[in-house]
Amino acid sequence: MITPVILCGGNGTRLWPLSRDLYPKQLLTLTGDTTLLQQTALRLAGMEEVGPPLILCNENHRFLVAEQLRQVGIEAAAIILEPVGRNTAPAAALAALHTNGSTNDATLLILPADHLIRDIETFRKIVVQGQAVARKGRLVTFGIVPASPETGYGYIKRGTKIKDNPNAAFEIAHFIEKPDIATAVKYFAAGSYSWNSGMFMFQASIFIDELKAHNRTMYEQCQHALAGAKKDLDFTRIDKDAFSACPSDSIDYAVMEKTRKGVVIPINVGWNDIGSWSALWDVGHQDDNSNVTHGDVLLEDTKNSFIYADSRLVATIGIDDVIIVETVDAVLVAPKDRVQDVKKIVTRLKTMGREEANLHRRVFRPWGSYEGVIGGERFQVKLITVKPGAILSLQMHHHRAEHWVVVRGTARITKDEEVFFLSENQSIYIPLGVTHRLENPGVIPLELIEVQSGSYLGEDDIKRFEDNYGRVEE
DSSP states (O other): OEEEEEEEOOOOGGGTTTSBTTBOGGGSOOSSSSOHHHHHHHTTTTOTTBOOOEEEEEGGGHHHHHHHHHHTTOOOSEEEEESSOOOHHHHHHHHHHHHHTTSSSOEEEEEETTOEESOHHHHHHHHHHHHHHHTTTOEEEEEEOOSSOOSSSOEEEEEEEOTTOTTOOEEEEEEEOOOOHHHHHHHHHHSOEEEEEEEEEEEHHHHHHHHHHHOHHHHHHHHHHHHTOEEETTEEEOOHHHHHTSOOOOHIIIIITTOSSEEEEEEOSOEEOOOSHHHHHHHSOOOTTSOEEESSEEEESOBSOEEEESSSOEEEESOBSEEEEEOSSOEEEEEGGGGGGHHHHHHHHHHTTOGGGTOOSEEEETTEEEEEEEEETTEEEEEEEEOTTOBOOEEEOSSEEEEEEEEESOEEEEETTEEEEEOTTOEEEEOTTOOEEEEOOSSSOEEEEEEEEESOOOTTOOEEEEOTTSOOOO
């Protein structure tokens, strides 16, 4: 049985301002009608010998991940929450330990959640080939056949072809860091190098054995973290202290560069890691002037550019090779060849304590979402949307009062001991310190305008007494 292991813990900083820490690129709809996570989960759905996926994600994204899987009818084998980021090797170790303890040595297929693969049929055939190699005790990595000299990827140099293996697997001569352009041109011309995709396939027990041999501390800390795991609704919450003490490293560095069991299978499946705005320009639908646009965009004498309008009209005149990305609270403008430097902007925002690095104006919660409309000293206005059947926590605030106006749907309100219903155009005032709760008992989304007023309006001014989503602190 093949168990897809979807690594969903990245932050996608190079796609800021659309990708933010609390709503990263794998959860965005960037290349079609579904998100990158949903595309990854659906890629192998329905194949024989392929079981439900095992998801590893940042605990802050847990409800978003679960909801996106539910939307496309995917039921995960488990959703393991990472309390801190520790790169791909510890994530793979958790998956291997988890499946090795519950199944008969499953074959793990490690897949980043944020990659695009266009040729699904060929990819499925290669997965079957990779399974045959992995069952012989090999650690398989999939190397992308280069389409051009590329400085943004690491490379894998192929060695000799594996004997008695019909599946075009090669020994790994060595891994190579991202090269300069002159070196990338040489690699491309040589024909014996592949891009490092970050996708792997191996038996759970073999990976565990190799991790023990080459990084014992990582193995032990992951084992401790999983041994101390607790169930939290539909999630597996590992021990934070044990996992925090785990070394941070990639699968390449921790195991693949040290093992003698590694092999590479070159593949050509229309792969792209969607690692930058220029990558989205590469895979997008280009007009006659090689522009890729999204949203309300008006172009005049514009060429070779990517323009993304999220909330308003964006008009351009006389530009070439430029990236423009507009959201409600931020605008990015950059030459196409400088998009890798977007990470520098995100770093500066975090250093400055700016929320634009972490949150969108629209913030998602397990019950729905809220979006900031306007704010000032001692007040802010939000649009709150509650999914049908969803219910917020029973809560109170120490520093703010709230006024709710229902604009769509029906609300069930708890205010201290009183419970009643509000319909469209009705309103209610929740004074500071009053225990309250909001619920959508209907079958359509509930929308209401919330006006907050008080001396402090931070999201941490909340005391929860009851919560359907396990967010009540002990």
